[in-house]
Amino acid sequence: MRRTIVVLAVLALVVVVALWLLTAPRRLPASEVAAGYHPDVANGQAMFIAGNCSACHATPGQDDRTRLGGGLKLKSPFGTFVTPNISPDAKAGIGGWSELAFVNAMKRGVDDEGQHLYPAFPYSAYSLMKTSDVRDLFAYLKTLPAVATPSAPHALKFPFSIRRSVGFWKLLYFKPQEFTPDPKRSAAWNRGAYLAEGPAHCAECHTPRNALGGPELDKLYAGAPNLEAGGRFASNITPHKDGIGDWSEQDIADFLKTGTDKCFNEPTGMHDVIASTGKLSDADLAGLGAYIHALPPIAGNPKHKTC
Amino acid sequence: MTSFRPVLLAAAIGALIAVAGAATSAGAPVEERQATMKQVGQTMKEASAFSSAQTPFDAAKVKSLMDGVAANAKKLHGLYPPGSGADPKSGAEPKIWENKADFDKRLTEMGTLAAAAGKTTSTDTFKPAFSALGATCKSCHDVYRKKKTT
Numbered sequence: 381m382r383r384t385i386v387v388l389a390v391l392a393l394v395v396v397v398a399l400w401l402l403t404a405p406r407r408l409p410a411s412e413v414a415a416g417y418h419p420d421v422a423n424g425q426a427m428f429i430a431g432n433c434s435a436c437h438a439t440p441g442q443d444d445r446t447r448l449g450g451g452l453k454l455k456s457p458f459g460t461f462v463t464p465n466i467s468p469d470a471k472a473g474i475g476g477w478s479e480l481a482f483v484n485a486m487k488r489g490v491d492d493e494g495q496h497l498y499p500a501f502p503y504s505a506y507s508l509m510k511t512s513d514v515r516d517l518f519a520y521l522k523t524l525p526a527v528a529t530p531s532a533p534h535a536l537k538f539p540f541s542i543r544r545s546v547g548f549w550k551l552l553y554f555k556p557q558e559f560t561p562d563p564k565r566s567a568a569w570n571r572g573a574y575l576a577e578g579p580a581h582c583a584e585c586h587t588p589r590n591a592l593g594g595p596e597l598d599k600l601y602a603g604a605p606n607l608e609a610g611g612r613f614a615s616n617i618t619p620h621k622d623g624i625g626d627w628s629e630q631d632i633a634d635f636l637k638t639g640t641d642k643c644f645n646e647p648t649g650m651h652d653v654i655a656s657t658g659k660l661s662d663a664d665l666a667g668l669g670a671y672i673h674a675l676p677p678i679a680g681n682p683k684h685k686t687c
Numbered sequence: 688m689t690s691f692r693p694v695l696l697a698a699a700i701g702a703l704i705a706v707a708g709a710a711t712s713a714g715a716p717v718e719e720r721q722a723t724m725k726q727v728g729q730t731m732k733e734a735s736a737f738s739s740a741q742t743p744f745d746a747a748k749v750k751s752l753m754d755g756v757a758a759n760a761k762k763l764h765g766l767y768p769p770g771s772g773a774d775p776k777s778g779a780e781p782k783i784w785e786n787k788a789d790f791d792k793r794l795t796e797m798g799t800l801a802a803a804a805g806k807t808t809s810t811d812t813f814k815p816a817f818s819a820l821g822a823t824c825k826s827c828h829d830v831y832r833k834k835k836t837t
Contacts, residue, residue: 626732628741642735643728644824648778651834687732
């Protein structure tokens with residue numbers, strides 16, 4: 381009897397230790413940001429535009445998309461996330477962060493103190509980015525105005541309120557891997573694939589999620605209800621008949637530039653996205669058009685037929 | 688006297704239809720205008736194949752599509768009765784009722800441009816007429832359509 385208790389206690393301890401180790405935040409080594417790199421600030425700005433950082437991090441209620449004081453509330457089923465200040469303010473923002481810390485936040489979902497970041501910050505997508513693009517982005521962010529407003533804490537439900545729980549989510553759904561081009565496809569397609577899957581994180585809204593917030597990969601881009609209460613349905617953007625089956629590559633590029641879709645509508649849910657994609661270069665827009673147009677067609681929710 | 692009967696009957700039926708029609712548009716103007724807008728969107732999408740020369744020009748088809756848009760523009764005039772912006776499902780900006788004359792003028796312009804586009808006879812002449820029509824969609828939505836409906 382006593383022996384059984386001891387064995388059980390040891391087993392329990394092993395499980396706890398194993399779980400603790402398995403859910404630990406994992407960071408990239410310092411060698412990821414080799415010295416002597418000269419960041420390309422213009423490319424950093426292009427990444428900033430493609431990623432639409434402003435949509436979540438620009439302080440709500442003012443028009444300047446470069447004042448990244450955060451404070452936008454995202455009401456999700458897991459509780460309310462409040463976007464943090466990512467302006468270059470040394471105290472309130474990320475002015476005190478090292479380049480390595482920033483790369484780890486973007487590509488590994490770990491903050492400057494070594495803690496997990498919640499995947500409401502779409503690092504699953506950003507992990508595909510080239511480290512040089514992330515370094516350029518960091519250099520660009522440094523040129524923006526510092527905002528002194530401190531970040532507000534999230535108000536999440538248990539167990540999501542425990543940051544370590546993100547470790548389980550990462551075990552299940554986070555497979556960080558840099559983007560690898562497909563040599564069989566065109567350069568435009570590859571550029572579009574990189575932008576859509578990486579910085580622009582299109583799938584974050586357009587792919588449905590399961591109860592744990594993991595993406596349903598068999599429904600990639602087939603449309604999804606907005607996780608935010610009352611938010612609009614994100615359309616099926618695959619070339620299926622209840623998606624954008626009769627759109628051309630040019631129609632997709634035009635829409636991302638102007639916000640006016642093939643039905644001469646301006647979908648309100650995309651309003652904040654167009655504010656950013658409208659500034660992309662024509663080459664990047666053509667790439668996104670080529671990539672989205674060539675997605676495998678998947679049936680979505682016919683009640684939410686796209687244009 | 689007997690000869691009046693069919694006339695009276697027809698008048699009665701006509702009145703009934705009119706009342707029923709008025710009842711639907713008065714009862715659910717938000718749903719009806721949204722359905723009408725959606726129809727306009729679908730028609731515009733179909734017509735865009737001709738303006739981008741994806742489909743060879745077909746004057747009769749283009750005319751019927753554009754006449755459909757013009758008819759819907761006319762119909763839309765009656766679908767914004769005062770107070771119908773209060774419905775939470777409505778994406779209509781309250782500005783519509785503050786500037787009803789401007790709003791109606793834009794709908795009239797939409798109808799005129801659609802009818803004009805319907806009279807074109809080639810891709811080359813349809814294209815600018817169609818894009819002028821499309822521009823009225825956007826410019827009006829920019830002012831009178833809510834950016835977010837949550």
